[in-house]
Amino acid sequence: MADIIIENGTVLTMDPANEHTLKEGTVVIEDGLIKDISLSTNERADTVIDASGCVVMPGLINTHTHAGMTLLRGYADDMALNQWLEDNIWPVEAQMSDDDIYAGTLLACVEMIKSGTTSFADMYIHVEMVAKAVERSGMRAALSYGMIDFGDSIRADRELEEGKRFVKKWNGSADGRITTMYGPHAPNTCSEELLIRVREQAEHDNVKVHIHVLETEDELNQMKEQYGMCSVNMLDRIGFLDNNILAAHCIWLSGGDIEILRERKVNVSHNPVSNMKLGSGIAPVKELIDKGINVSLGTDGCASNNNLDMFEEMKTATLMQKVSKLDPSLVPADTVLKMGTSNGGRALGIKSGILKKGYNADVIIVDMNKPHLTPLYDPISHIVYSARGSDVRTTIVQGQILMDNYELKFLDENTVMEDARKAAADLIERVDIKRE
Ligand SMILES: C[C@H]1O[C@@H](n2cnc3c(O)ncnc32)[C@H](O)[C@@H]1O
Numbered sequence: 546m547a548d549i550i551i552e553n554g555t556v557l558t559m560d561p562a563n564e565h566t567l568k569e570g571t572v573v574i575e576d577g578l579i580k581d582i583s584l585s586t587n588e589r590a591d592t593v594i595d596a597s598g599c600v601v602m603p604g605l606i607n608t609h610t611h612a613g614m615t616l617l618r619g620y621a622d623d624m625a626l627n628q629w630l631e632d633n634i635w636p637v638e639a640q641m642s643d644d645d646i647y648a649g650t651l652l653a654c655v656e657m658i659k660s661g662t663t664s665f666a667d668m669y670i671h672v673e674m675v676a677k678a679v680e681r682s683g684m685r686a687a688l689s690y691g692m693i694d695f696g697d698s699i700r701a702d703r704e705l706e707e708g709k710r711f712v713k714k715w716n717g718s719a720d721g722r723i724t725t726m727y728g729p730h731a732p733n734t735c736s737e738e739l740l741i742r743v744r745e746q747a748e749h750d751n752v753k754v755h756i757h758v759l760e761t762e763d764e765l766n767q768m769k770e771q772y773g774m775c776s777v778n779m780l781d782r783i784g785f786l787d788n789n790i791l792a793a794h795c796i797w798l799s800g801g802d803i804e805i806l807r808e809r810k811v812n813v814s815h816n817p818v819s820n821m822k823l824g825s826g827i828a829p830v831k832e833l834i835d836k837g838i839n840v841s842l843g844t845d846g847c848a849s850n851n852n853l854d855m856f857e858e859m860k861t862a863t864l865m866q867k868v869s870k871l872d873p874s875l876v877p878a879d880t881v882l883k884m885g886t887s888n889g890g891r892a893l894g895i896k897s898g899i900l901k902k903g904y905n906a907d908v909i910i911v912d913m914n915k916p917h918l919t920p921l922y923d924p925i926s927h928i929v930y931s932a933r934g935s936d937v938r939t940t941i942v943q944g945q946i947l948m949d950n951y952e953l954k955f956l957d958e959n960t961v962m963e964d965a966r967k968a969a970a971d972l973i974e975r976v977d978i979k980r981e
Pocket residue numbers: 611626630634635638668669670691730757760819845846849
């Protein structure tokens with residue numbers, strides 16, 4: 546007896562080895578995994594979901610965010626990264642408590658579950674509380690503690706210890722839903738020594754590394770001044786780059802940098818909305834994809850986006866490339882859908898993002914019976930160009946239904962919102978008192 550059967554839906558498997566679209570397909574789920582994908586089944590299950598008129602697809606995978614930053618949604622807009630971080634975000638983060646991070650991360654999980662994201666890669670502070678919130682939410686996540694030393698060796702020791710403690714305690718926890726990574730913040734906020742130690746430690750612990758790379762022209766200039774070379778060259782010189790690296794943003798890349806990322810098989814997380822909002826620039830996504838580099842998608846945090854809707858991210862990713870080169874054929878819908886699903890699974894080293902026997906049962910059901918999704922010629926076109934996160938009807942992670950027919954099963958959305966509102970108000974009051 547299976548746990549869940551989803552029947553009568555249009556199934557987008559995203560499996561490169563198989564047909565991408567199965568009309569009126571059936572997905573069988575057992576013990577947290579996909580047991581079968583077919584046109585019909587003789588299996589019986591405890592729960593049978595009729596997905597008529599819906600698209601059944603892998604849950605979306607957000608490969609770069611800072612979930613706790615939901616508390617800072619709308620707090621500081623319309624400025625560039627450095628001013629945004631240094632004058633606005635970091636002073637508030639310095640006042641954040643464990644409870645704030647828990648409330649903010651839980652709010653992020655509610656937002657993600659409701660908009661069809663089943664896994665995310667996070668880099669943040671008070672990271673134990675991030676893990677506790679993820680554990681409670683039922684989501685899957687690759688979590689890292691964001692380390693910064695600004696060249697201070699005592700601070701570097703402390704930061705690395707914190708990162709190590711977190712990896713040791715949480716890797717593989719929550720029935721395997723939580724994996725961990727090391728999270729050195731960026732090449733211009735971490736010393737070369739810290740980056741080298743992180744790389745060695747990550748290899749020792751067999752975990753991946755999540756880092757911001759060449760997000761701004763300021764970073765490029767700073768690195769050239771400090772090291773006489775750009776971030777990618779510096780990271781390559783110290784032997785940092787390989788296929789266990791998840792590099793977020795990667796906007797200010799030269800042709801040579803792209804070649805290095807290809808050679809080293811680095812995974813790139815593209816964050817188009819945040820990149821536009823902070824005025825950081827346009828990443829060379831077409832060039833990266835043409836080189837065969839694994840490019841996935843991330844929202845970045847809620848203070849630079851200002852939401853966690855991966856449907857919006859997919860649409861923005863393709864539109865941004867088209868307009869930047871005045872070529873509408875660039876990064877077509879099926880490519881961007883892979884970026885939001887299977888490429889994300891590959892980047893995080895998890896068997897998610899594809900509906901295939903033996904893969905994690907991380908599945909979403911998107912309701913196509915909506916005016917803005919009518920008529921329906923091509924489900925992939927609608928998922929990328931017309932659908933929104935709010936069209937997701939059902940979200941399943943590791944075979945557990947987290948949202949059924951638009952209703953969250955394990956979290957009370959109103960309580961989560963109220964807790965977040967209160968945490969945000971108290972936090973900003975503390976910040977204001979400190980500033981006076
Ligand atoms: C983990 C730290 O990273 C900070 N952060 C959030 N968004 C960005 C971004 O786009 N670039 C660089 N750093 C970012 C976050 O506030 C934490 O301090």
